[in-house]
Amino acid sequence: MTTNEGKLTKKDFTSDREVRWCPGCGDYAILATVQTLLADVGARPEKTVFVSGIGCSSRFPYYMDTYGIHSIHGRAPAVATGLAIARPDLDVWVITGDGDGLSIGGNHLMHALRRNVNLNILLFNNEIYGLTKGQYSPTSPLGSMHKSTPMGSLDRPVNPVALALGAEATFVARSIDTDRQHLTGVLEAAYRHRGTSFVEIYQNCNVFNDGAFIALKDPKQKDDNQIRLVEGEPITFGPEGERAVIAEDDGSMSFVDTADAGERIVVHDPHRREPTTAFALSRLSHNPTGPTPIGIFRDVDQPVYDDLLRTQVEDARAAKGPGDLGALLASGNVWDVH
Amino acid sequence: MSGSTAARSRVTLSNAVVRFAGDSGDGMQLAGDQFTSQSAIAGNDLATLPDFPAEIRAPAGTLAGVSSFQLHFSDQDIHTPGDAPDVLVAMNPAALMKHFGALKPGGTLIVNVDAFSDRNLQKAGYESNPLEDDSLTDYQVHEVRITDLTLRALEGHVERGELNKKEAERCKNMLALGLVSWMFHRPIAETEEWLTTKFAKVPEVADANITALRAGRNYGETTEAFTYTYEVKPAKLAPGRYRNITGNQALAYGLVAAAERAGLELFYGSYPITPASDILHELAKLKHYGVATFQAEDEIAAIGSVIGAAFGGSLAVTASSGPGIALKTEAMGLAMVMELPLIVVNVQRGGPSTGLPTKTEQSDLLQVLHGRNGEAPIPTVAASSPSDCFHAAIEAARIALTYRTPVVLLSDGYLANSAEPWLLPDVADLPDLSTSFAFTTEPNGPDGGFLPYLRDERTLARPWALPGTAGLEHRIGGLEKEDGSGHISYEPENHHAMTELRHERMQRIADQLPALEVDDPSGEAEVLLLGWGSTEGPIRAACHQLRERGTPVARVHLHHLNPLPNEVDELLRSYDTVICPENNMGQLSMLLRARTLVDVRPYTRVTGQPFSAAELVDAVDAAITEGAR
Numbered sequence: 019m020t021t022n023e024g025k026l027t028k029k030d031f032t033s034d035r036e037v038r039w040c041p042g043c044g045d046y047a048i049l050a051t052v053q054t055l056l057a058d059v060g061a062r063p064e065k066t067v068f069v070s071g072i073g074c075s076s077r078f079p080y081y082m083d084t085y086g087i088h089s090i091h092g093r094a095p096a097v098a099t100g101l102a103i104a105r106p107d108l109d110v111w112v113i114t115g116d117g118d119g120l121s122i123g124g125n126h127l128m129h130a131l132r133r134n135v136n137l138n139i140l141l142f143n144n145e146i147y148g149l150t151k152g153q154y155s156p157t158s159p160l161g162s163m164h165k166s167t168p169m170g171s172l173d174r175p176v177n178p179v180a181l182a183l184g185a186e187a188t189f190v191a192r193s194i195d196t197d198r199q200h201l202t203g204v205l206e207a208a209y210r211h212r213g214t215s216f217v218e219i220y221q222n223c224n225v226f227n228d229g230a231f232i233a234l235k236d237p238k239q240k241d242d243n244q245i246r247l248v249e250g251e252p253i254t255f256g257p258e259g260e261r262a263v264i265a266e267d268d269g270s271m272s273f274v275d276t277a278d279a280g281e282r283i284v285v286h287d288p289h290r291r292e293p294t295t296a297f298a299l300s301r302l303s304h305n306p307t308g309p310t311p312i313g314i315f316r317d318v319d320q321p322v323y324d325d326l327l328r329t330q331v332e333d334a335r336a337a338k339g340p341g342d343l344g345a346l347l348a349s350g351n352v353w354d355v356h
Numbered sequence: 357m358s359g360s361t362a363a364r365s366r367v368t369l370s371n372a373v374v375r376f377a378g379d380s381g382d383g384m385q386l387a388g389d390q391f392t393s394q395s396a397i398a399g400n401d402l403a404t405l406p407d408f409p410a411e412i413r414a415p416a417g418t419l420a421g422v423s424s425f426q427l428h429f430s431d432q433d434i435h436t437p438g439d440a441p442d443v444l445v446a447m448n449p450a451a452l453m454k455h456f457g458a459l460k461p462g463g464t465l466i467v468n469v470d471a472f473s474d475r476n477l478q479k480a481g482y483e484s485n486p487l488e489d490d491s492l493t494d495y496q497v498h499e500v501r502i503t504d505l506t507l508r509a510l511e512g513h514v515e516r517g518e519l520n521k522k523e524a525e526r527c528k529n530m531l532a533l534g535l536v537s538w539m540f541h542r543p544i545a546e547t548e549e550w551l552t553t554k555f556a557k558v559p560e561v562a563d564a565n566i567t568a569l570r571a572g573r574n575y576g577e578t579t580e581a582f583t584y585t586y587e588v589k590p591a592k593l594a595p596g597r598y599r600n601i602t603g604n605q606a607l608a609y610g611l612v613a614a615a616e617r618a619g620l621e622l623f624y625g626s627y628p629i630t631p632a633s634d635i636l637h638e639l640a641k642l643k644h645y646g647v648a649t650f651q652a653e654d655e656i657a658a659i660g661s662v663i664g665a666a667f668g669g670s671l672a673v674t675a676s677s678g679p680g681i682a683l684k685t686e687a688m689g690l691a692m693v694m695e696l697p698l699i700v701v702n703v704q705r706g707g708p709s710t711g712l713p714t715k716t717e718q719s720d721l722l723q724v725l726h727g728r729n730g731e732a733p734i735p736t737v738a739a740s741s742p743s744d745c746f747h748a749a750i751e752a753a754r755i756a757l758t759y760r761t762p763v764v765l766l767s768d769g770y771l772a773n774s775a776e777p778w779l780l781p782d783v784a785d786l787p788d789l790s791t792s793f794a795f796t797t798e799p800n801g802p803d804g805g806f807l808p809y810l811r812d813e814r815t816l817a818r819p820w821a822l823p824g825t826a827g828l829e830h831r832i833g834g835l836e837k838e839d840g841s842g843h844i845s846y847e848p849e850n851h852h853a854m855t856e857l858r859h860e861r862m863q864r865i866a867d868q869l870p871a872l873e874v875d876d877p878s879g880e881a882e883v884l885l886l887g888w889g890s891t892e893g894p895i896r897a898a899c900h901q902l903r904e905r906g907t908p909v910a911r912v913h914l915h916h917l918n919p920l921p922n923e924v925d926e927l928l929r930s931y932d933t934v935i936c937p938e939n940n941m942g943q944l945s946m947l948l949r950a951r952t953l954v955d956v957r958p959y960t961r962v963t964g965q966p967f968s969a970a971e972l973v974d975a976v977d978a979a980i981t982e983g984a985r
C-alpha cells in the first residue's frame with residue numbers, strides 16, 4: 019500500500035503475501051525484476067493493474083502491491099482489454115504462460131495483439147504445464163516426453179514470437195528470466211510502448227522441465243547461442259561475434275561466419291513497418307536449444323484500439339452533442355394521447 | 357374480427373389481426389412495420405409478431421424461405437399479437453401453404469396470383485392450384501395481380517430508366533401495403549414520408565415505392581372486388597406521449613438510462629448472435645451518450661471484457677443467447693465470486709444447441725439459474741413485454757450495483773423483435789441508481805489497510821474500490837477467499853461460511869424486493885395463473901377472456917426468478933390450482949414445486965411461437981373440469 023507521492027522502491031510494489039512458487043522457480047527472478055523496474059520508471063501502484071489467467075505464472079498479481087485480477091484460464095487478455103478500454107489512465111499488464119496464453123487462450127491473445135490495445139503482455143514460457151504437474155505444452159519441443167506423452171509429443175510447437183508477429187503485434191520481444199539486465203531493458207521498452215507489447219520470457223520450471231533453456235543460460239554455452247538483437251547493429255553472435263545472421267534470397271535468414279557475411283549481414287531495425295524481417299528472425303530458432311535471438315524484434319507506433327474507441331465517443335459527442343435521455347426515448351415516431 | 361356493420365359497407369371492428377406473408381425477399385417485415393406505424397398513429401393499441409427464417413437467403417419460393425409479420429390492433433388494451441389472423445396477405449404459394457392453416461374461418465385472404473405459377477406451386481408442395489380447386493371456398497379470397505399491378509404502375513419509371521424491371525417488381529410489398537391500408541382506412545402519408553427519408557439518397561426509388569403504395573390504395577378504391585372496408589377506432593390509452601418500441605430497442609435504451617441514472621459510463625461488450633445482436637447495433641449508434649461498445653472475438657472474450665470494465669468502474673453489460681451463455685458460464689462464476697456488478701443479458705431462442713435461432717423459447721431458465729460449477733447463485737430478472745425490457749434493464753442494474761453482483765436479465769426472441777406502443781416515462785421519475793452504491797475511497801481496515809471483502813451489513817455488498825485510488829490496491833480472483841481480507845483461503849470452515857454468505861446475499865435481495873402484484877379482481881378465483889417473461893401478454897389476454905365469460909381466475913407474474921419473492925410460498929398455497937404456462941418443459945414449475953411443495957401444474961409448449969390466449973383458456977378449463985371431478 020502506498021500513499022506517499024515521493025520516489026518509490028521495490029518494496030512499494032511488493033504485497034504482504036508469501037510467495038508460493040517452488041523454490042528455485044524462474045518466476046521469482048521475473049517478479050523481482052518487475053517490482054524493481056516499476057519503482058525505477060516511476061510507475062504508481064494505484065495506477066497499475068496486473069491481470070492473469072491460470073497457471074503457476076498467473077499467481078503473479080497476488081505478489082504485487084498494485085490492483086490485480088487473477089481471472090480464469092486463458093481469458094486474461096479479454097479481461098485486460100475491457101479494463102484498458104474503460105480506463106485509459108491505467109497501466110494494464112497481462113501475466114500469462116505458454117499453456118494459458120497459447121493453448122486455451124490462444125484466440126484472445128491473437129485478437130489482443132492485432133487490435134493493439136494498450137496492454138503489456140508477459141508470457142512466461144517454460145515449455146511445460148507446471149500447475150497441473152507436468153504435461154507437455156504447446157511450446158514443448160516435438161517429441162517431448164512427459165506424463166501425457168510417454169512416447170514423445172506429436173504436435174509441432176508454436177513459436178510465440180512468430181505468432182505475435184503474425185498477428186502484427188506492434189511490440190514483440192523475448193528475454194530470459196534470470197538475465198536481469200536484459201529483462202529489465204526489454205520490459206522498460208515494453209512499458210514505454212503505447213499499444214500492445216508482447217514479451218516472451220524464457221522461464222525455467224525447475225520441478226518439471228529443468229534446464230529447458232540451458233543453451234541460453236549456461237555460462238559455457240550462452241555466448242554461442244544468445245543472438246542479442248541491438249538496434250542499428252549488424253546481427254552477430256558467438257564469444258567474439260564470429261557468427262552472423264544473413265538474409266537469403268528467398269527471404270529467410272541463416273547463419274554464416276561473420277568473415278563471410280559481407281553485404282548480406284542483417285542490420286537490426288525493430289522499427290521497420292513491415293514485420294517480414296522480424297518474422298524471418300523469429301524463424302531462426304523454434305526451441306532455444308541452439309542459436310536464438312533475444313531482445314526486441316519489433317517496435318512500431320500504430321493507432322491504439324482503446325484510443326480510437328474513445329475518439330469515436332468524443333467525435334460522436336462533438337457531432338451530436340451529449341446524449342439527452344428524454345430525447346432518446348422520444349426518438350422515432352411519437353404520438354400524443356389526450 | 358368482431359364488430360358491427362355500419363352504413364355503406366364500412367365495418368367497425370373492435371380489433372383485427374393482419375398477417376403479411378411472403379418470400380424473404382418480398383419485404384414483408386417492412387410492409388408490416390409500416391402498417392404498424394400507421395396503426396399506432398391511428399391510436400390503436402397493438403402488438404406485433406415478426407417471424408423470419410434463420411437463413412439469410414433461403415431459396416426463393418420455398419416454405420423455408422417464408423417470412424411473415426403479424427399485427428394485432430385494437431380499440432382496447434391488448435397484450436398479444438393475436439391468435440388467428442383475420443386477414444392474410446400471401447405473396448406466393450409457399451406463404452399460403454405455410455400460413456393458411458392459421459387464418460380464421462371465413463377470414464379474408466389476399467393472394468398475389470402472379471406468383472402462382474406451376475413451378476412455385478410445386479416448390480410450395482401443392483399438387484393442384486388451391487385457387488382453382490375448392491379448398492378456399494369458405495374464405496373471402498381476393499386474387500390480386502400484385503406483381504403485374506406494380507409493374508404497370510411503374511411502367512414510366514422503367515421507361516425513363518430510373519429503375520429496371522426487377523427493381524420495379526420489388527416495390528410490390530408497397531402495393532400490397534397500400535391495398536391493406538385502404539381496407540382499414542389508414543392514411544398513408546406517414547409511410548410516404550418514411551420512404552422519402554429512407555431513400556433520400558435515391559429519390560427515384562423513393563418515388564417508385566410511393567407510386568406503388570398509392571397504386572395499391574387506388575386499386576382498392578376503384579375495383580369492386582372489395583365489398584367491405586374496416587375501421588378500428590382508437591384505443592382508450594392512458595394519456596401521454598407514445599412511441600412504438602421493440603424489446604431489443606427498449607433493452608438498449610434501458611441500459612443507457614440505467615448508466616445515466618447511476619452516473620456511470622456504459623460499457624457493452626458482446627459477440628454477434630441472433631436474436632441479441634440488435635442490442636449491440638442500437639448501442640453502437642449511441643456513443644454520444646458515453647457508451648463504449650466492444651465487439652469481442654468470442655462470447656468468452658465479451659464477458660471477460662465486461663469483467664475488466666466492471667473492475668474499472670463502468671456499468672458493464674454483455675448480451676447473448678443460450679449458446680453464447682453456455683460459453684460465458686465459467687466467467688459468470690468468476691464475476692459472481694469476485695462480486696463485481698455487471699449484467700448478462702440472455703435473449704433466449706429455441707434450443708438445444710443451435711436450435712431455432714430466430715424463434716422464441718424460455719428454456720434457458722435453469723441454465724442461467726444453475727448452469728455453473730459450484731454453488732454460484734446469480735440474481736435473475738425477466739422482462740415481460742417489449743417495453744418492459746426497458747424497466748427490467750434498470751432493475752437488473754439496480755440489483756447489480758446495490759449488491760455488487762452479476763445479474764442475469766432474461767428476454768427472448770419474441771420480446772426482442774415484437775413491437776408495442778410505449779407510454780414514455782418521464783426521465784425524472786426513473787429510479788435514481790446513484791444512491792445504490794458509492795465507490796470506496798478510504799481504507800476500511802483496522803490499521804489503515806483495505807479489506808476488499810468487508811461487507812455492508814444490510815446488503816452484504818463488498819466495497820467497490822477502483823484502480824486509481826491510492827491506498828486501496830487489492831487483488832481479487834476466482835480462488836476461494838477469506839471474508840474481509842479477500843486473501844486466498846482453503847480453510848474448510850471458511851469455504852462453508854463464504855458459500856452461505858453468497859446465498860445469504862440472495863436472501864437479502866429477496867427481503868428488499870417490491871411486493872408481488874396479484875391480479876384477482878373478484879377475489880373468488882380458485883385458479884392462479886403464474887407466469888414469467890414473455891408469457892405475460894397471452895396470460896393476461898386469457899384471464900380477460902375467462903373473466904368476460906364469468907370464470908374467475910387470478911394471475912401473478914414473476915419479474916424476479918432468482919431470488920424468488922418471499923411471498924411465493926404463501927401465495928401459491930392460497931389457491932386450489934396453480935397453473936404455470938411456460939415455453940419450456942416446466943422449468944419454473946419444477947423450481948416452485950421444489951421450493952413450496954405446492955403441486956404446480958405446468959402448461960408447456962415449445963413451438964418457437966408465443967402462446968395463444970385460446971390455448972391458455974383451454975388449459976384453465978381443463979384444470980377446472982379435472983378439479984371438479
Ligand code: SF4
Nearest residue numbers: 040043074148223224
Ligand atoms: S511447477 Fe514449475 S513453474 Fe510452477 S512454480 Fe514450480 S517450478 Fe515454477
